[in-house]
Each structure stands twice: as structure tokens, then as C-alpha cells.
Amino acid sequence: MLSVEHNALQQTLPTLSHGYKRMRDDLHDTQQSVWPKKRSKPSPANSSSLSSNQSSTNNNSNNNNNNNNNNGDTSSPSSKNALMLLHELKPSVEYKLVAQTGPSHRPIFTMAVEVNGQVFEGMAQTKKEAKQAAAEKALRSFSDLPFQLPDDLANESEATTATTTTTTTTVNTDNDITNDSSSLLIENNDNIQRTTQSPNIVEPREIQSGLSPLYLLNQLKRDAQFEAITDEASSSSSLLTTNEQREFKFAVIVDGQRFIGMGRNKKIAKTRAAQLALEKLFGMCFDKEGGIPIESDTLPTDLPYSRRNLADRIATCIQDKFNQLTHNDVRIQRRKVLAGVVQTRNYDLETMEVICVTTGTKCINGDRLTLNGQSLNDCHAEIIARRCLIRYCYQQLKLLIEENNHESIFEKIPDSDRFRLKSSITFHLYISTSPCGDGRLFAPQEAVSEQSPSSTTTNQDPNNKQTGHSLRKSRGLLRTKIEAGEGTIPVTAKSLYQSMQTWDGILGGERLLTMSCSDKLCRWNFIGLQGALLSVLIEPIYYTSIIIGSLYHSEHIRRALFARIENLVKNIPTPYGLRRPFISGVSSPEMRTTSRAPNHAFIWNCVDQKCEIVDTLGGLTTSRESSFISKAVLFQQWLTLMRQIKLDTVPTIYCDAKQLEANYQTAKIEINKAFQKGGFGLWIIKPHEQDEFDLSSGDATLLRQTNQSMPSMD
Incomplete structure (x- = not known):
């Protein structure tokens, strides 16, 4: 009897030990995912041994997962990161x-995940590992998504894909190679593959994940290595267009393959x-983010450079200036939105001049409004950038009026005082x-419509949007910013009286409402950037282009910035009217910042150089003074110019001056x-x-600040 019990106990102990070990390993994996240890960088001497050990470990893991990789390719993404990456690409x-098989002490779990109508299954001894296996298969299916792919990518997929229009040419490195700044090269051993797009085919859309390709590759392939290429081929003039400088050339090595990219800077x-690398290995596509750019009314068609090159140069110009201004202070480097205005002459990119650089994402608290016009109500980056541009216009008018300097950006209209x-x-x-x-009401994973932007029409009914969109009822509506916070909410005012805010109401606790940046843009x-005061002196001025650094979607940004009311504006007086800007994304979108937005705005303009x-x-x-771009300061500059031009009495009350034009x-x-x-809501009116x-008496501090901050150009 005792021997029977002893034998039963001996059979039970291995099972308990195995179960405890599996629970302990799962707990260890969870701790590692929550508190990852800092990995030390292997020395060159040990890199080969470490690589072989890691390869052996990966092979064992693949065997334990019941051959989850169907095609036998060992270049799969790390299972540790598959769940995280798939969640970032497809959050929903x-x-x-699906099933649980095997004995109770050693079960085999089968987990399934559905992505784009396809179901992917993974099997493992734990649910977590089974999820990772399923996620890994789903990531590999991105070459089967409903967008066009190159031929060499489509052949790797198990499913049948649409016919592509991309042609691949193999060229030896010893031969002459000609391409433009957007060419991407693949080098495998001694050959280079160059992909070229057919000119009359719509380019594939980019996966709208909001993530940088560098970040995605790092998550999928931790061992990817970049190296600079400085051979004669990369510096040869045959690789450059006639209008561009020498380009940088970098290669990334992934699973023994080299993928080469070229650009005007290292990034x-x-x-x-x-x-x-992501396109070749995982079927992702990054050619266009959110569809094709939106053409402009005024941008010439015969420019010596591409539209994407223009967008990239503008973005780099602003980013470099911000980095230059803030490299010594980590505190002001914190930002969530960066904006800036660039000026060009005769569309020459070499004449680019940064007018301003700004950051900011919040508005003033209602209980801190002032009655003297010295505070900034809206500190969103693109809003204060426009105020900086107005300040620059005042300085350029001063050059022309006071000094008769023909270097000014303005000219006098014949037989007029304008x-x-x-x-x-x-x-x-x-x-x-x-x-x-x-402009931001869309899902990053949302597909681009089959319609081209030029064929999109304005709906007078805001609910008559594209069928199937989860936000179709909200799109096109006027929206207001949240006081002292981020995000926007639709305007709820149904009558004129509800759209008017009152001073005593706000001080009594009502929320201060400010129109969103999409609505203001x-x-x-339609009416120009110059504002009511400058309209008395100058003709309206408009943006020639608007470049979006991330979360760019051509259909939605087009609707937000002009298309929703394009066919509804009637009887607008000349010279005002719609000027469609060129709108485009950039080649290297910024990564989405998840950190908390700071409660400060950074402002630099070329007038004050401060x-x-x-x-x-x-x-x-921060010193409790009025900003150089506040209402009061700009109004004082307007009064100074008006007294030199207009012979009539100039109103000194701000609201009266705004009614002159x-x-x-x-x-x-x-x-x-x-x-x-159009049913999009009522425009919210700030307290009168x-x-x-009134600046008739003149604030001594304000006048001194204005005079000191308006330098003249020699």
C-alpha cells in the first residue's frame, strides 16, 4: 500500500515541478516586459560568440512554438515585440x-487574431506565447494588405495580391547609376536593385501608424545595424540631380541583407x-503618407525641384532652427507641437529665410484674461506663428514707409495709399x-479613399460623409479648444446669443472657448493672414504652402482647411477669396509624442532676434511682461504707421480700429x-x-517695449 502511494507521489511531483516552473517563467517574462533591464553593448571581441548564442536560442524557441512560421523563413520579428508592434499598428x-489541446499538465493553446479580414493562429504552451506567435504571423501578412506592392514583395506572400506597376532593375555597382533624391536602393552581395515607379500610376499609401520607420525597424529587428557609405559611387555627380547638393548614403544590415537609402542629410x-527594409521584409509601404499632396492655386508647375523636396526643405529649415535655438536648454526643448514660417523669393529654395519658430498647445485660463490686450489668449504653435508673421509685416512696412528701403517685401500700389x-x-x-x-479627426490606420483630392466635393449636409466612417457625424464641424488643456470639442451653440461669450460669465466660471486651429486656418x-488692422494698409496675404510633419491625411486636411465651405462662400468682396495652399506631408514624419505637454510656449521671430x-x-x-506679439504691442505699431500715412484722425481704441476696413x-x-x-456650427465670439x-494715453512700458523691439535694417 505504501509503495503504491509512493509511486503515485513520484508521478505527481514532476507535473507540479513543471507547472511551477512554467508559472515562474511567465512571471519572469512579465517582469522583464514591465521593467526591462538595460542591455550592455557587446564588445567587438564577443560579438561573434554572442550572435551565435542568440541564433541558437532563437532556433530553439522556434522549434518549441510548433513551427509557427509557415514558410520556414527565420527572419521573423522577435516574439517579444510582436504583440507590442501589432497593437501600435492595429490598436483595435x-x-x-480557439482551442486547448494536450494533457492538463502540459496544454497546448491556440490563439487567433483577426487583421484586415484575415485570421492568424498561433500555438504554444502558454497563452502569451500563442498570442505572440499569432501576432508575428499577422505582422508578416502586411504584404497582403489592400494596397499596391512591388513584384518581389508580392511573390513572398502566400496570398494572391493585386497586379503591381513597380518595375525592378538590377544594376552592377561598376555601372553608372542615375536617380533622383527619392531613390531607394537595395544592395545584396555585389548587386544593387533600384525600384522605379511608373509615372501614370497612383503611388501606394503609407501605413498610417504614426510611427517612425526607424522606430518600427528597431522594434522588429533589434540587431539592425546602420553604416555610412562614403565610396566614390555615393559622391559621384551622376547620382545627383542638377539642382541638388551631394547626398548622404546609409546602409542598414538586417539578417544578412543590406538596404541602402539616400537623402540630403543623415537622418x-x-x-x-x-x-x-520594412517594405522588403514585412510588406509595409511608406511612399506616401495619407495620399497625394494637395496642389496649390499659386505654386508654379515648372519648379526645378519636386513638391516633396520643397516640403522636406521647409520642415528641415524649421527643425534645424529650433534645435539651434534650444540646444543649450533642455527645459525649452520640451514641446509637443512645433511650427514656423519660412519666406522664399522667386520660389528659390536657396533664399529660404526663417521668419519665426514657435511651440505651444494650450490656451489661457478664463480667470486670467486681461482688459489691456497684453496677454496671449491662444498659445497654439501655428496661431502664434501667424502673429509673428504679422509683426514681421509691420517691420517691413516701416522699412518702406520711413526709410524708403526697396528691400522691403512690400510695394506701394500706384495711385493709392495702400x-x-x-x-x-x-x-x-x-x-x-x-x-x-x-484636420485631426481620422484614424491613423484609415485607408485613403479611392477618390483623388481634386474630385472631392463639399457636402452641405455634415452628416452626409463617407459611409462607414465612425466619426462621419463629427467631421467638418466647427470645434473649440479645451481651456487650459488639449483636444477639441464640437461647438454646441445653436443661436447667435449662445455663440457670444460674456466677460462676467467667464469670470463667473463659464469655460472660455477658443476656435480650433483647423477652423482658424x-x-x-479665405480672408488672409494679415488681420483686421493690417487690412487697412495692405492687400491680403496667404500661405503658399502648409507642410504637415505627421498625421497627414490628404482627404481630411483638405476638407478641414478649405473644402468643407469652398462651395458655400458667396458674395465675398474682392480682393478676398479662397487661395488654396499647397499641402503636403514630409518624407520622414515625426514620431507621436506621448509625454505631457508643457505649460509654456516658445517664441522666436526674426524681427526681435530674441x-x-x-x-x-x-x-x-515668464517675467510677467507682455509678449512682443500681443494685441497691445501690435496695435501700437499699427498706430505709429497710420499716423504717418493717414491724414484723418486715427482711432486709438482697438475695437474701433478693427472696423475701419x-x-x-x-x-x-x-x-x-x-x-x-453648411450645418457646421456657429463661430464662437470672444467677449467684446x-x-x-485704449492706447491714446500710451502705456510707457508698452511704448518703450515697442520702440526697442522694432529694429531697422541697414
Whole structure:
């Protein structure tokens, strides 16, 4: 009897030991995923042994997972990162337990996940490992997604893919190679494959994950290595177009294959190499983010450079200037949105001049509004960038009026006391992400419509959007920013009285409402950037291009910035009217920042050549002074110029001065009517009391600040 019990106990102990070991390993894996240890960089002497050990470990893991890789390719992404990466690319995926087989002490779990209508299963001894196996298979299926792929990628897929229009040419390295700045090269052993697109085919869309290709490649292939290529071929003039400088060339080595990218700087070269590796190994596509760019009314068609090159140069110009200004202070480097304005002459990229660089994502608190016009109500980066541009226009008018300097960007209109922008001058806006409001109402994974942007029509019914969109009822609506926070909400006002905010109501606790950046940009594309005061002196000025650094979707940004009311604006007085800017994304989108937005805004403009840090919740600088771009400072500059030009009595009350240009006010009313007529809501009106300040007596501090901050150009 005792021997029987002893034998039963001996048979049970291995099972308990195995179960305990499996539970302990799962707990260890969980701890490693939550608190990952810092991996030390292997020395060159030990790199070969470490690589062989890692390869052996990976092979054993693949064997234990019951040959999850169907095609036998060992270049699969690390199972440790498969779940995380698939969640970032497809946040809404769900895993289901399909089956549980095997004995109770050693079960085999089968987990399934559905991605784009396809079901992928993974089998393992734990549910976690089974999920990872299923996620890994799903990642490999990206070459089967419903967008066009090169032939060499389609052949690797198990499913049948659509016919592609991409041609692949193999060229020996000893031969002459000619390509443009956007060419991507694959080098395997001694050959280079160059992919070229058919000119009359719509290019494939980019996966809208909001993630950088460098980040994606690092998550999938931790051992990927980049190396700079400085051979004669990379510096040969035959690799460059006639209008571009020498390009950088980087290669990334993944699973023994080399993928080469070229660009005008190292970051772009590395990004393009990573893009090509992801396209070749995982079927991802990064050629166009969110569809094709939106053409402009004024941008010439015979420029000596590509539209994408223009967008990349503008973005790099602003980013480099911001890095140059903030490299000594980590505190002001913190930002969520970066914006800036660039000026060009005769569309020559070599004449680029940075007008301003700004950051910021918040608005003033309602209880900190002022009645003297010295605080900034809206500190979103693209809004204060426009105020910096207005300040620059005042300085250029001063050059022409006071000094008769013909280097000014303005010229006098014959037989008139008004001025206009020279035809050779253009302004370009860069925003590191899509503007808040309607321009950001889309899912990053959303497919681009089959329609081209030019064929999109404006719907007068805001609910009559594309069928199937989860946000179709909200798209196109006017939206307001959240006080002292981020994000926007639709306008709820149903009558004129509800759309008017009152001073005592806000001080009593009502929320201060500020229109979203998408709505403001939309109105500026019709009435200009100059504002009510400058409209008395100059003809309207517009952005020639708007470059979006990330979360760019051509259909939605087009609708947000002009298309939703394009056919609804009637009887707008000349010279006001729609000027469609060129709108485009960039080759290397910025990564989405998940950190908390700071409560300050960074401002630099070329007039003052100084950096300002503004408390976004209070609207004043950190030294409790008025900003150089506040209402009061700009109004004082306007008064100075008006007294030199106009012989009539100049109003010194801000709200009265804004009413001088009747056509501008009429244009604003027509735009607001168009929004209301289309069912998109009512434009929210700020309290009138904040515009009733008077500068007749002149604030001594304000006058001194204005005079000191308006330098003249020699």
C-alpha cells in the first residue's frame, strides 16, 4: 500500500515541478516586459560568440512554438515585440482562444487574431506565447494588405495580391547609376536593385501608424545595424540631380541583407533605408503618407525641384532652427507641437529665410484674461506663428514707409495709399502635426479613399460623409479648444446669443472657448493672414504652402482647411477669396509624442532676434511682461504707421480700429455664414470687453517695449 502511494507521489511531483516552473517563467517574462533591464553593448571581441548564442536560442524557441512560421523563413520579428508592434499598428485587434489541446499538465493553446479580414493562429504552451506567435504571423501578412506592392514583395506572400506597376532593375555597382533624391536602393552581395515607379500610376499609401520607420525597424529587428557609405559611387555627380547638393548614403544590415537609402542629410538617408527594409521584409509601404499632396492655386508647375523636396526643405529649415535655438536648454526643448514660417523669393529654395519658430498647445485660463490686450489668449504653435508673421509685416512696412528701403517685401500700389506684397515673396507654414480640430479627426490606420483630392466635393449636409466612417457625424464641424488643456470639442451653440461669450460669465466660471486651429486656418485661407488692422494698409496675404510633419491625411486636411465651405462662400468682396495652399506631408514624419505637454510656449521671430517663453495659462512671459506679439504691442505699431500715412484722425481704441476696413469685416461675416449654412456650427465670439482697450494715453512700458523691439535694417 505504501509503495503504491509512493509511486503515485513520484508521478505527481514532476507535473507540479513543471507547472511551477512554467508559472515562474511567465512571471519572469512579465517582469522583464514591465521593467526591462538595460542591455550592455557587446564588445567587438564577443560579438561573434554572442550572435551565435542568440541564433541558437532563437532556433530553439522556434522549434518549441510548433513551427509557427509557415514558410520556414527565420527572419521573423522577435516574439517579444510582436504583440507590442501589432497593437501600435492595429490598436483595435482582439485575441481569442480557439482551442486547448494536450494533457492538463502540459496544454497546448491556440490563439487567433483577426487583421484586415484575415485570421492568424498561433500555438504554444502558454497563452502569451500563442498570442505572440499569432501576432508575428499577422505582422508578416502586411504584404497582403489592400494596397499596391512591388513584384518581389508580392511573390513572398502566400496570398494572391493585386497586379503591381513597380518595375525592378538590377544594376552592377561598376555601372553608372542615375536617380533622383527619392531613390531607394537595395544592395545584396555585389548587386544593387533600384525600384522605379511608373509615372501614370497612383503611388501606394503609407501605413498610417504614426510611427517612425526607424522606430518600427528597431522594434522588429533589434540587431539592425546602420553604416555610412562614403565610396566614390555615393559622391559621384551622376547620382545627383542638377539642382541638388551631394547626398548622404546609409546602409542598414538586417539578417544578412543590406538596404541602402539616400537623402540630403543623415537622418533622411537612415529613414529611407529603414523604409526599404520594412517594405522588403514585412510588406509595409511608406511612399506616401495619407495620399497625394494637395496642389496649390499659386505654386508654379515648372519648379526645378519636386513638391516633396520643397516640403522636406521647409520642415528641415524649421527643425534645424529650433534645435539651434534650444540646444543649450533642455527645459525649452520640451514641446509637443512645433511650427514656423519660412519666406522664399522667386520660389528659390536657396533664399529660404526663417521668419519665426514657435511651440505651444494650450490656451489661457478664463480667470486670467486681461482688459489691456497684453496677454496671449491662444498659445497654439501655428496661431502664434501667424502673429509673428504679422509683426514681421509691420517691420517691413516701416522699412518702406520711413526709410524708403526697396528691400522691403512690400510695394506701394500706384495711385493709392495702400501696399501689397511683392509677387516674388511667398510664405510657407510648417506644423509638426496636423492642426487640432477637424484636420485631426481620422484614424491613423484609415485607408485613403479611392477618390483623388481634386474630385472631392463639399457636402452641405455634415452628416452626409463617407459611409462607414465612425466619426462621419463629427467631421467638418466647427470645434473649440479645451481651456487650459488639449483636444477639441464640437461647438454646441445653436443661436447667435449662445455663440457670444460674456466677460462676467467667464469670470463667473463659464469655460472660455477658443476656435480650433483647423477652423482658424480655414478662415485665413479665405480672408488672409494679415488681420483686421493690417487690412487697412495692405492687400491680403496667404500661405503658399502648409507642410504637415505627421498625421497627414490628404482627404481630411483638405476638407478641414478649405473644402468643407469652398462651395458655400458667396458674395465675398474682392480682393478676398479662397487661395488654396499647397499641402503636403514630409518624407520622414515625426514620431507621436506621448509625454505631457508643457505649460509654456516658445517664441522666436526674426524681427526681435530674441527667444520668449510665455506661460500659456496666463498669456504673459515668464517675467510677467507682455509678449512682443500681443494685441497691445501690435496695435501700437499699427498706430505709429497710420499716423504717418493717414491724414484723418486715427482711432486709438482697438475695437474701433478693427472696423475701419469694411470689406475685411464683410469677408469674415460671409465665412461665418458659410459654416452656418453648411450645418457646421456657429463661430464662437470672444467677449467684446477685451477689445475695448485704449492706447491714446500710451502705456510707457508698452511704448518703450515697442520702440526697442522694432529694429531697422541697414
